[in-house]
Amino acid sequence: MVVHRLEARVRTRTVLVSYWPDLDGAPGSEIKLGVFGDLRMGKRYALGLIARTTAEPEEIERVGRLAKHLVEKPFKALREKYEEIWGAPSPQDAFERVLARTHSSLILSDAQEMIDATPVADLKEDLETTRTWCMDKLRPILRGRFHAWMGAAGAAPTDQREQLAERDEPQPDLARRVAG
Amino acid sequence: MDHQEDPQCAEFRERWRSRPLYDGRIEFLGDAGGFGSSPQRVRLLPSGCIAYAKRAVNAAQTPEGAHEYLAAELAHLIGVPVPPVGFWHDTRGQHFSLSIRAFPEAVHWDEIEVSKADREALRPIFSASAVFHAWIADSDHAAHPENLVVNANYPEGQPQVAFIDHAVSLTAAWHPGDETATLPQEYYIEPDEILRESVLDTIRRIHGVSERVRESMISRVPPSLLPAAQRTTILECLRCRARELRSAFVKAPGES
Numbered sequence: 001m002v003v004h005r006l007e008a009r010v011r012t013r014t015v016l017v018s019y020w021p022d023l024d025g026a027p028g029s030e031i032k033l034g035v036f037g038d039l040r041m042g043k044r045y046a047l048g049l050i051a052r053t054t055a056e057p058e059e060i061e062r063v064g065r066l067a068k069h070l071v072e073k074p075f076k077a078l079r080e081k082y083e084e085i086w087g088a089p090s091p092q093d094a095f096e097r098v099l100a101r102t103h104s105s106l107i108l109s110d111a112q113e114m115i116d117a118t119p120v121a122d123l124k125e126d127l128e129t130t131r132t133w134c135m136d137k138l139r140p141i142l143r144g145r146f147h148a149w150m151g152a153a154g155a156a157p158t159d160q161r162e163q164l165a166e167r168d169e170p171q172p173d174l175a176r177r178v179a180g
Numbered sequence: 181m182d183h184q185e186d187p188q189c190a191e192f193r194e195r196w197r198s199r200p201l202y203d204g205r206i207e208f209l210g211d212a213g214g215f216g217s218s219p220q221r222v223r224l225l226p227s228g229c230i231a232y233a234k235r236a237v238n239a240a241q242t243p244e245g246a247h248e249y250l251a252a253e254l255a256h257l258i259g260v261p262v263p264p265v266g267f268w269h270d271t272r273g274q275h276f277s278l279s280i281r282a283f284p285e286a287v288h289w290d291e292i293e294v295s296k297a298d299r300e301a302l303r304p305i306f307s308a309s310a311v312f313h314a315w316i317a318d319s320d321h322a323a324h325p326e327n328l329v330v331n332a333n334y335p336e337g338q339p340q341v342a343f344i345d346h347a348v349s350l351t352a353a354w355h356p357g358d359e360t361a362t363l364p365q366e367y368y369i370e371p372d373e374i375l376r377e378s379v380l381d382t383i384r385r386i387h388g389v390s391e392r393v394r395e396s397m398i399s400r401v402p403p404s405l406l407p408a409a410q411r412t413t414i415l416e417c418l419r420c421r422a423r424e425l426r427s428a429f430v431k432a433p434g435e436s
Contacts, residue, residue, distance in 0.1 A: 021285055022284050023230045023281050023283075023284055023285065023286070024228050024230050064287075064331075064333035065332065066287060066292045066332045066333070067292070070287070097326070099218070101326045102232045102279075102345070103263075103279075103281055103286055103288075103342075104286055104288050104329060105332060107221070109210070
């Protein structure tokens, strides 16, 4: 007997957010702020953010007058961006537009993408289960990337906060993605 | 209205004055290696200056790189701040436009709060840029805060801004017979804040850019990146829209 196992495709991405007081500066001169991440499974879309609550005084000192608010309280500043993305008619399109921005010292790295599959049986119970599942799947990925990145240069442990949300959203039209 | 350009931008503009081709080494800083449709952050070596590389001709065969280059050159001629743009190709013959980062430290227009005094100081620049964007039929600076960057370190009272990304202009947005030039909607300045003096000055500067200068500028775009028919269209667009600017922006005395 052949047993068919139905699986859903799950795509998660994480993006590092840093601030470069000198865009031409050498790698390592950036100030690490936080990590954005998103998850797409069929029509379900989740967006997450984990970021430092504060930066060190010597980091803030290196930042230009107009951009200090971005670095002084990274989570607060990035949550504003998060809310803007999440409040858009299509959060995924809005996130793509943010990723395509250029010329700013606030740099979002190229997305690190992971695709895997999960048995549909795990998810079919009800909508709430699926929602919880999406955020429970994204949360440890975000945390893992954030802590690995922050700890990479031997940085001291840092206070951080998280924000996650999930919703039903049709697949975006990739052709409409904004490029620069 | 004339602005002090960032030294790196001024150096590349000078270097690309007669031949806008970058022949140095480039380091791609992203994982995608510049093969997607999005601009890629690159480091120009040995200077270390950051630039943004974008396919010079997009999938729909629109010569976006040529638009970017011509917009940067025309803007500079009339005193509107746009960072310099050049061209580069890799060993596989893939062509890119290179837009030099506007300032060493920059933020987007919607990431900061500008004081009332600085906003006032920007009125002449935004009045001029509105005319410029109407002239080149640009449609990516209306409701696009991400296409305006601000020097995060400008001295108080002397805001420094730069307009980026003019890929969607000229032949991407204008065709012979299209409607006339109009004030961009949802622009960085409200229509009633536009300064008549700045508008008149910019129109005067635009009319001062002769047909010969425009032709010479277009001739510096590598032939493979801008077909002959589109060169003609661009010249026609600039000529035609320059004529319409006065009626689009300047009301006759007594007109409400």
